[in-house]
Amino acid sequence: MADKTAAGRRNGKATSEPQTAKPATKSSSSLSITDILRIVGGLFLLNCLLSYFITNDSVLWGWRPWFIRPAVLTRYFQGPVHLTDAQLVQYDGSDPSKPIYLALNGTIYDVSAGARVYGPGGSYNVFAGKDAARGFITGCFAEDSTPDMRGAEYTYVASDIPLPAEYSLDPSTAETEKVTGAVKSYRSNELRRARKQVQDTIEGWAKMFRGEGGKDYFEVGTVIRPEGWLEKEPKKALCAQAIKGRPKPRSAPAQGQAQDAGAQYRGGR
Numbered sequence: 001m002a003d004k005t006a007a008g009r010r011n012g013k014a015t016s017e018p019q020t021a022k023p024a025t026k027s028s029s030s031l032s033i034t035d036i037l038r039i040v041g042g043l044f045l046l047n048c049l050l051s052y053f054i055t056n057d058s059v060l061w062g063w064r065p066w067f068i069r070p071a072v073l074t075r076y077f078q079g080p081v082h083l084t085d086a087q088l089v090q091y092d093g094s095d096p097s098k099p100i101y102l103a104l105n106g107t108i109y110d111v112s113a114g115a116r117v118y119g120p121g122g123s124y125n126v127f128a129g130k131d132a133a134r135g136f137i138t139g140c141f142a143e144d145s146t147p148d149m150r151g152a153e154y155t156y157v158a159s160d161i162p163l164p165a166e167y168s169l170d171p172s173t174a175e176t177e178k179v180t181g182a183v184k185s186y187r188s189n190e191l192r193r194a195r196k197q198v199q200d201t202i203e204g205w206a207k208m209f210r211g212e213g214g215k216d217y218f219e220v221g222t223v224i225r226p227e228g229w230l231e232k233e234p235k236k237a238l239c240a241q242a243i244k245g246r247p248k249p250r251s252a253p254a255q256g257q258a259q260d261a262g263a264q265y266r267g268g269r
């Protein structure tokens with residue numbers, strides 16, 4: 001009997017051991033998940049503290065994703081803004097109850113965070129409430145506050161290449177003759193490079209207005225324009241300042257070739 005009990009006890013113990021061991025392993029595995037979470041959480045907190053301590057400002061090492069920016073979150077839930085160019089003017093900062101918007105090649109950005117510069121009296125107020133993409137290329141904000149960028153690439157085209165009549169301030173002096181050979185390839189290379197530079201310049205500004213440069217600006221929507229609006233606009237001449245600022249002829253051999261070939265084409269000087 002005693003043996004039985006002992007054996008039973010032993011058995012019981014033996015059988016109960018894995019039973020108690022099972023929940024123990026279970027709880028220890030769930031504990032380890034909690035532990036991992038604690039460790040990760042602790043490291044994250046430490047990282048935030050360290051970041052705040054070092055940057056003196058940010059808990060995420062200067063990383064400010066859109067979902068932690070309240071104004072961007074609000075805009076996200078309100079949905080995108082769609083305005084005509086005429087409606088956009090109301091957002092130039094003159095009405096303090098409205099955000100300050102500017103557009104760049106059809107995309108609208110909220111620059112309210114920079115009210116000091118984009119608001120009334122600010123040095124960049126000229127950009128506010130409009131799409132002045134052309135001005136961002138040519139630097140002529142007074143006359144080029146338009147999204148029409150046709151011909152603006154000539155800002156970046158070497159000064160030895162004549163402006164086409166349609167973009168020339170004085171079309172009567174513009175060269176209309178066709179060029180061939182080395183001149184033609186020099187010009188087309190220049191144009192290709194200049195168009196790329198236009199794209200890069202616009203994208204550079206867009207990045208900043210999207211807040212990627214660390215400023216609290218963000219994209220809010222698009223400008224509504226009628227189909228074919230651009231074709232209806234008269235082409236704009238390149239502004240005087242942009243003409244003056246055009247780069248020097250690119251490379252001496254190309255320039256020499258270009259001049260020689262051009263002279264030859266025109267039948268000497």
Ligand SMILES: *[C@@H]1O[C@H](CO)[C@@H](O)[C@H](O)[C@H]1NC(C)=O
Pocket residue numbers: 105106149198199202203
């Ligand atoms: C401007 O927008 C048009 C239409 O969305 C696009 O085709 C063009 O590449 C953009 N231009 C630049 C310079 O980004």
